[in-house]
Amino acid sequence: MDYVYGPGRNHLFVPGPVNIPEPVIRAMNRNNEDYRSPAVPALTKTLLEDVKKIFKTTTGTPFIIPTTGTGAWESALTNTLSPGDRIVSFLIGQFSLLWIDQQQRLGFNVDVVESDWGQGANLDVLASKLAEDRYHSIKAICIVHNETATGVTNNLATVRKLLDDYNHPALFLVDGVSSICALDFRMDEWGVDVALTGSQKALSMPTGMGFVCASPKALEAAKSARSVRVFFDWNDYLKFYKLGTYWPYTPSIQLLYGLRTALDLIFxxxxxxxxARHARLGKATRLAVEAWGLKNCTQKEEWYSDTVTAVLVPQYIDSAEVVKRGWKRYNLSLGLGLNKVAGKVFRIGHLGNLNELQLLGCLAGVEMVLRDVGYPVKLGSGVAAAAAFLSNTTPLIPSRI
Amino acid sequence: MDYVYGPGRNHLFVPGPVNIPEPVIRAMNRNNEDYRSPAVPALTKTLLEDVKKIFKTTTGTPFIIPTTGTGAWESALTNTLSPGDRIVSFLIGQFSLLWIDQQQRLGFNVDVVESDWGQGANLDVLASKLAEDRYHSIKAICIVHNETATGVTNNLATVRKLLDDYNHPALFLVDGVSSICALDFRMDEWGVDVALTGSQKALSMPTGMGFVCASPKALEAAKSARSVRVFFDWNDYLKFYKLGTYWPYTPSIQLLYGLRTALDLIFxxxxxxxxARHARLGKATRLAVEAWGLKNCTQKEEWYSDTVTAVLVPQYIDSAEVVKRGWKRYNLSLGLGLNKVAGKVFRIGHLGNLNELQLLGCLAGVEMVLRDVGYPVKLGSGVAAAAAFLSNTTPLIPSRI
Amino acid sequence: MDYVYGPGRNHLFVPGPVNIPEPVIRAMNRNNEDYRSPAVPALTKTLLEDVKKIFKTTTGTPFIIPTTGTGAWESALTNTLSPGDRIVSFLIGQFSLLWIDQQQRLGFNVDVVESDWGQGANLDVLASKLAEDRYHSIKAICIVHNETATGVTNNLATVRKLLDDYNHPALFLVDGVSSICALDFRMDEWGVDVALTGSQKALSMPTGMGFVCASPKALEAAKSARSVRVFFDWNDYLKFYKLGTYWPYTPSIQLLYGLRTALDLIFxxxxxxxxARHARLGKATRLAVEAWGLKNCTQKEEWYSDTVTAVLVPQYIDSAEVVKRGWKRYNLSLGLGLNKVAGKVFRIGHLGNLNELQLLGCLAGVEMVLRDVGYPVKLGSGVAAAAAFLSNTTPLIPSRI
Amino acid sequence: MDYVYGPGRNHLFVPGPVNIPEPVIRAMNRNNEDYRSPAVPALTKTLLEDVKKIFKTTTGTPFIIPTTGTGAWESALTNTLSPGDRIVSFLIGQFSLLWIDQQQRLGFNVDVVESDWGQGANLDVLASKLAEDRYHSIKAICIVHNETATGVTNNLATVRKLLDDYNHPALFLVDGVSSICALDFRMDEWGVDVALTGSQKALSMPTGMGFVCASPKALEAAKSARSVRVFFDWNDYLKFYKLGTYWPYTPSIQLLYGLRTALDLIFxxxxxxxxARHARLGKATRLAVEAWGLKNCTQKEEWYSDTVTAVLVPQYIDSAEVVKRGWKRYNLSLGLGLNKVAGKVFRIGHLGNLNELQLLGCLAGVEMVLRDVGYPVKLGSGVAAAAAFLSNTTPLIPSRI
Structure with a gap:
């Protein structure tokens, strides 16, 4: 029943799906329930209130959709835009690429701002476009907060600042799939209009819930958006919100209880x-990479991601071999390089419910794997560099002081 | 953590989500895994092969979509049809109504054939329409195999026969949400072009998987269908099927293993x-209803559903009270009457992983509840009628002989 | 992996092990932990405090021993008595028989007071013995509160009264295995010196914890008791209680958390x-038995047990066939007749986390099984009788009002 | 509900209870069952057969007792010996001490052969005793295969050789609690008469099962052994083995299924x-200790344990601080020093279902903790030494090649 079992734990360091904490696994270990009984709306009400906190919004309206990140993207776009609408979108890696592909297939007129993979969104170009766009033909700015393929975090505050500077009314749509609950994200402060994430990322749950949060401005835009949508239509949710039953179609009972516990653990x-824990683990990972003498795919420190690190391997090594070898020998799951960086990078996901020693075990594993594939790493070097940092910065576990 | 806990088991008799067998709950009790490792495609391959069996197809192509039944509907429609296409659709209850609403919102030209709630699809009207449609303006026939709101099962073989009689090329799209894995359904034999169901119904799993199965003709239609779709696009799946990695976006690891076990139990x-078990439990339920002196919402025997029975209550009783009372006093979850039949019917779901004594416990509960709300039922009467039938027809459990 | 699987739920109506509520199953769904960390003593402390409540004692000292009921018996006896000690013990069924066998093998001088199986302990004989025993040669009275083999509940208050009437200092040792947490039991009020139960009975947990509670007088007796014991020695526990670490050897982490939840649900x-719920379900069961025209093995109403009903079958029927048939055909688990009543009775356990509709499902099953084995029961008759009582007495679930 | 929760996984490196693999946790995630149904004996039969394999015996008779290691000790002793019997027992650490304490309290005449804590059993003394004992007053040799407190593995083959050399008929009783399923143990080849272990050790299950395996000679001895026993009496088991029902009292259903899976994973x-995996992880741990400049409590290489390493800390450090700090800061659970070595050693348990990267994470954590408590360890040094060894010796995971 378990495909290709190995002894001991699997060391899960892909940037999603991530490790689920035991209390969440426990909470989901249950039979189905009637979702029309009073219990499920009572539970849902607390969830919707608390989901707003992870977006850092008080004015937003959250939607918990039985879908994946791809579906959450579609929900964000189709509820706020109309076919033919001009949008600005930044291509900086595989996931922003996929989102742009979706934007194009949904019929928007996408102004693609491309950067090298390993660079952040080119906000200078955004500035120019906004400056030029006196008649506000740009309806939305679409940006991935954290590009999971390259480990690049974009500066959302700057995007907001540019929109404000140019007094531009474009909607500000943010893919927070590998950032929300892990990186600093402030929906209200940064004036984000739609933000979204998925349950299997920093929330540390199974796949199956897309979280989409809409600002009042986005809700207003939804009223005139002409993109065809039914499953992803916010209106169906809003109708049931008013009724106090919340669900236009059957939610996963298990995920609802899982989310309750996941949020409880986070709070x-x-x-x-x-x-802060993500910042610590991200930094520790980068110090290890440096100690190994390898390069971060992310080209500048300002874009370093605290949820995923894409590590460049020397040309004579196929990074897919690193991943394969880790899995086959050490029960270690690393992220592959995707598309343009396939074979060139492997990725260490360090997001979600994770702690210092888990990461150090992973780093020790990467060292052994690197040696296996022919890279002359000094064993222990990355661990030492990471530990030196962590041993100075890791706080006591508050409940245990 | 458990909202409104009651002592003992919850008796779950809504027509979905239904009871999950313990082995399936166990199989899903796990951490996440890297879905790009060799393990997940190996597992997925067996699932796709076996899912075809529950549709009784050898030529169909199944898609397992991280969505609900509503999403599965959208997948079936948008992949095979283009905006403006004329389709014939039968309105016989709340779920066919919702599907028609979706069809209209997706931009199709829907020829609605309405019946009284409690009757099956009017296939005479279909015959006329097909007869008239010499130039094949009708692109698809959309029909709910089993209307969950009224407990009506439509005759799909007759639909096929009519299409054949008139040599009509319309696509034959079937909502099998509350039928597949429970009622007799034969995709290949009946020439169904798209059939669909959801994991939380007769498969007895949590919500979260929409199963859509496409005939070769449907796949062909997909090539020219111009409905906008991305998340629901079959092409993205087909691309990954070819690559042998299967998933265009992150599947739920837990549901994959759960499905493996659910299928194993069914086989x-x-x-x-x-x-046959569903037929037995359905008949037993109807005998109980008759013994209570109550009427089945389903108006003719030919439409009786073996997965859900909608029971009409006398006018002086509000059926919502029956449901409320069952839940508040006996930890019994019955289905509400929806829309037109709200207050008039309550529903007993008898689908999924269920056995005789579970049903008899439910029937005994309904009797007590009926008395609570003022209906002068003879206690034990329905149970006696059901048991008389079941005691003659229930086979020994094969593994225990 | 599941031996002899059957569709739907198993209907577990043996008088132990009993159904475990889902929240308890969930709580136990976890990895091991270091039992010497601060977490386990903190948890244990709450458990020991709360376990006293189910014994209704404030002065008793509870021991939670990794063992079964048989081990709990041994703990009660060896810690308070010395080889050769005279004790009075009542033989009224298989479990009192086994306890007496243990008492004899442990070297006590057992004064066996035997009754017909189906009768309670003969307390008149006890009175005579106490009256005669002017020099207090009787060191202990050992009595089973509820004899699980025959469904007989003894009157403990009377035992106390007799001891008081004769001012007799004998220890009062009670097997509460199938009573505590289900029947009215009052350790302090009735002056019980050692009471015991097991986790798999009314606490509705897995097997693995023996609960033994000792009065101050019992603890005092332990100081001079010369029975050889190590694993079951209370002193080892008391030593660790003082240290605040609680455990002389490794406890089951899973059962500790399971117990926490089991107690929480009970409170x-x-x-x-x-x-009161047990009283209701017990009475309902007896009404069903009467309606079937069958006799209760328990000969007088004063001894009726609210946790288990032993049903006498007519001579031409083998009660083992009833049990076998229930399991093979209806996934129903009933209790066998044991020893003297083998073949003559089958038992319905109605203890633990159970509700009305579960019981009614069981009763409906018993009716069908009785018919299968040739007894001309009127189907529905027992269910009707039970339901008539239950529909008048079952309260609303408090959390749902 | 979770006492003192910390983010991420707990790193469980006490030498028991140890990490439970997910498939075993899953297998135990279930309701109770009637243990008298045909399913449980069918399952038990396979378990008893397979348990013999982990003892490497074909002639032994295994008993699976609902108890802990302490109870298993008591079962081994009381079934084979009579009060007053002379036995030779080796005191080399806390667990052999506790067993000797039990032996004495059970009334045996214990010839204690003491060694320094950190040394193995003094087999020279055994040789002398056997040589002198011409009239075979010594009834049994009791020895701990692996002393968990000091990380010392005794040489059982030599014990056997001595018994053979002197043609001595003494029973050979072995505590294999922290060895069986992890260290090389050969019941038949070494002529061990009783061997025992507990479920929470190398079998990687929860606490709750004591495994005792008796040679034909031990079974013969049981016939005349006069130690008082009931709960631990093998005869009660043997009676039920003959009946094919196996259980004299209620087993834990959950542990039975858990054991089935635990054995499946091992096979x-x-x-x-x-x-071999344990040998590899043991060696890696010792290399790390050496690299840290610390001493192993085990004084000679011949006694090195592959399941637990007791690490001596410098006098100016309290080893309890190491343990405390690990738990409070890094969610790391290490073993305390016990009794004579309290404050002087901390222990790394490396037994059970564990792999290389888990161990390296632990070692990295120990390094940081050592620095925290004032020991000037070079961060990464132990990890590097361990990894250098592991990277040369870890095989590919067979199912993944």
């Missing part, structure tokens, strides 16, 4: 502490 | 035995 | 409500 | 591969 740790 | 019992 | 429902 | 990996 118990403290959302800002969770973000 | 161990034997799909035809599963269907 | 949430209210212990007295739990007991 | 899938291959018992000898499991042992």
């Amino acid at each position: 118990e740790e403290g959302l800002d502490n969770v973000i | 161990e019992e034997g799909l035809d035995n599963v269907i | 949430e429902e209210g212990l007295d409500n739990v007991i | 899938e990996e291959g018992l000898d591969n499991v042992i």
Whole structure:
């Protein structure tokens, strides 16, 4: 029943789906329930309130959609835009590429701003476009907060600032799939109009819930958006929100209870502490990469991602071999290089419910794998560099002091 | 953490989500995994092969979509049709109504054939329409195999026969949400072009998987269908099928393993035995209703559903009270009457992984509830009628002989 | 992996092990933990405090021993008595027989007071013995509160009264295996010196914890008791209680958390409500038996048990066939007749986390099985009798009002 | 519900209870069952057969007792010996001490052969005793295969050789609690008469099962052994083995299914591969300790344990601080020093279902903790030493080649 079982734990370091904490696994370990009984709306009400907190919004309206990140993208776009609408979108890696592909297939007129893979969104170009766009033909700016393929985090505050500077009314749509609950994200402060994430990322749950949060402006836009949508239509949700039953179609009972626990764990740790933990683990990973003498795919420090690190391997090595070898020998799951960077990078996902020693075990594994594939790494070097940093910065676990 | 806990088991008799067998709950009790490792495609391959069996097809192509039944509908429609296409659709209850609503919102020209709620699809009207449609303006026939709101099962073989009689090339699209894996359904034999169901119904899993199966003709139609779709686009799946990695976006690891076990249990019992069990439980339920002196919402025997029975209550009773009371006093979950039959019917779902004594416990509960709300039922009467039938027809459990 | 799987739920109506509520299953769904960390003592402390409540004692000292009921018996005896000690013990069925066998093998001088199986302990004989025993040669009275083999509940208050009337200092040792948490039991009020139960009975957990509670007098007796014991020695526990680490050897982490939840559920429902629920289900079962025209193995109403009903079958029927048939055809697990009543009775366990509709499903199953084995029962008759009682007495579920 | 939760996984490196593999957790995730149904004996039969394999015996008789290691000790002793019997027992650490304490309290005449904590059993003394004992007053040799407190593995083959050399008929009783399923153990080849272990050790299950395996000679001895026993009496088991029902009292259904899976995983990996894995992880740990400049509590290489390493800390450090700090800061659970070595050693348990990267994560954590408590360890040094060894010796995972 378990395909290709190996002894001991699987070391899951892909940038999603990520490790699920035991309390969440426990919470989901249950039979179905009637979702029309009073219990499910009571539970849902608390979830919707608390989901807003992870977006750092008080004015947004969250939608919890039984779908994946791809579906969440579609929900964000089709509810706010109409076919033919001009949008600006940044291509900086595989996931922004896929989103752009979706934008084009949904019939929008996409102004693609491309950067080298490993660079962040080119906001200078955005500035020019906004400056030129006096008649506000640009209806939306679509940007991936954290490009999972290259480990690049874009500066959303700057995007907001540009929109404000040019007094531009474009909607600000953000893919927060590998950022929300892990990186600093502030929906209200940054004036984000639609933000979205998926359950299997920093929320540390199974796949199956797309979280989409809409600002009042986005809800207003939804009223006139002419993109065809039914499954992803916010209106169906809003109708049931009013009725207090919340669900236009059957939710996953298991995921609802899982989400309740996932949120409880995050709030118990403290959302800002969770973000600080990601910053710590991200930095530790980068120090290890440096100690190994390898390069980060991310070209500048300002774009370094605290949820995923894409590591460039020397030309004589196929990074897919690194991933394959880790899995076959050490029960280690690393992320492949995708598309343009296939064979060139492997990725270490360090997001979600994770701690220092898990990461150090992974780094030790990467070292052994690198040696296996012919890279002359000094064993222990990355671990030492990461540990030196972590041993100075890791706080005591609050509940255990 | 458990909202409104009651002592003992919840008796779950809504027509979905239904009871999950313990082995399936167990199989899903796991951490996430890298879905790009060799394990997940190996597992997926067996699933896709076996899913075809529950549709009784050898030529169909199944898609397992991270969505609900509503999403599965959208997938069926948008992949095979173009905006403006004329389709014939039968309105016989709340779920066919919702599907028609979706069809209209997706931009099709829907020829609605309406029946009283409690009647099956009017196939005489279909015959006339097909007869008239010499130039084949009708692109698809959309029909719900089993209308969950009224407990009506339509005769799909007759639909096929009419299409054949008139040599009509319309696509034959079937909502099998509350039928597949429970009622006799034969995709290939009946020439169904797209059939669909959801995981939380007769497959007895959590919500989260929409199963859509496409005939070769449907796949061909997909090539020219101009409905906008991305998340639901079969092409993205087909591309990954070819690559042998299967998933265009992250599947739920837990549901994949759950599905493996759900299918194993069905095949161990034997799909035809599963269907026979549903026939037995359906008949037993109807005998109880008759013994109570109540009427079945379904107006003719030919439409009786073996997965859900909608029971009409006398005018002086509000059927919502029956449901409420069952839940509040006996931890019994019955289905509400929806829309036109709200207040008039309550529904007993008898689909999925269920056995005789579970049903009899439910029937005993309904009797007590009916008395609670003022209907002078003879306690034990329905149970006696059902048991008389079941005691003559229930086979020994094969593994225990 | 599941031996002899059947479709739908197993209907578990043996008088132990009993159904485990889902929240308890969930709580136990976890990895091991270091039992010497601060977490386990913190948890244990709450458990020991709360376990006293189910014994209704404030002065008793509870021991939670990794063993079964048989081990709990041994713990009760060896810690309070010395080889050769005279004890009075009542033989009224298979479990009292086994306890007496243990008492004899442990070297005590057992004064066996035997009754017909189906009768309660003969307390008149006890009275005579106490009256005669002027020099207090009797060191202990050993009595089973509820004899699980025959469904007989003994009157413990009377035993206490007799001891008081004769001012007799004998220890009062009670097997509460199938009573505590289900029947009215009052350790302090009745002056019980050692009471015991097992986790798989009314606490509705897996097997693995023996609960033994000792009065101050019992603890005092332990100081001079010369029975050889190590694993079952209370002193080892008391030593670790003082240290605040609680465990002389490794406890089951899973059962500790399971117990926490099991107790929480009992207190949430209210212990007295739990007991009232058992009274209700016991009475309903007896009404069904009467309606079937069958006799209760228990000969007088004063001894009727609210946790298990032993049903006498007519001579021409082998009760083992009833049990076998229930399991093979209806996934129903009933209790066998044991020893003297083998073939003559089958048992319906109605203890633990159970509700009305579960019981009615069971009763409906028993009716069908009785017919299968040739007894001309009127189908529905028992269910009707039970339901008539239950529909008048079942309260609303408090959390759902 | 989770006492003192910390983010990420707990790193469980106490020498028991150990990590439970997910498939075993899954297998135990279930309701109770009637243990008198045909299913449980069918399952038990396979378990008893397979348990013999982990003892490497074909002639032994296994008993699976609902107890802990302490209870298994008591079962081994009381079934084979009589009060007053002379036995030779080796005191080399806390667990052999506790067993000797039990032996004495059970009334045996214990000839204690003491060694320094950190040394193995003094077999020279055994040789002398056997040589002197011409009239065979010594009834049994009791020895701990692996002393968990000091990480010392005794040489059982030599014990056997001595018994053979002196043609001595003493029973050979072995505590294999922290060895069986992890270290090389050969019941038949070494002529062991009783061997025992517990479920929470190398079998990687929860606490709750004591495994005791008796040679034909031990079974013969049981016939005349006069130690008082009931709960631990093998005869009760043997009676039910003959009946084919196997259980004298209620087993834990959950642990039975858990054991089935635990054994399946061990046989899938291959018992000898499991042992080799332990050898590899043990050696890696010792190399790390050496690299840290610390001493192993085990004084000679011949006694090195592959399941637990007790690490001596410098005098100016309290080893309890190491353990405390690991738990409080890194969610790392290490073993405390016990009794004579309290404050002087901390222990790394490396037994059970564990792999290379888990161990390296632990070692990295120990390094950081050592620095925290003032020991000037070079971060990464132990990981590097361990990894250098592991990267040369870890095989590919067979199912993934």
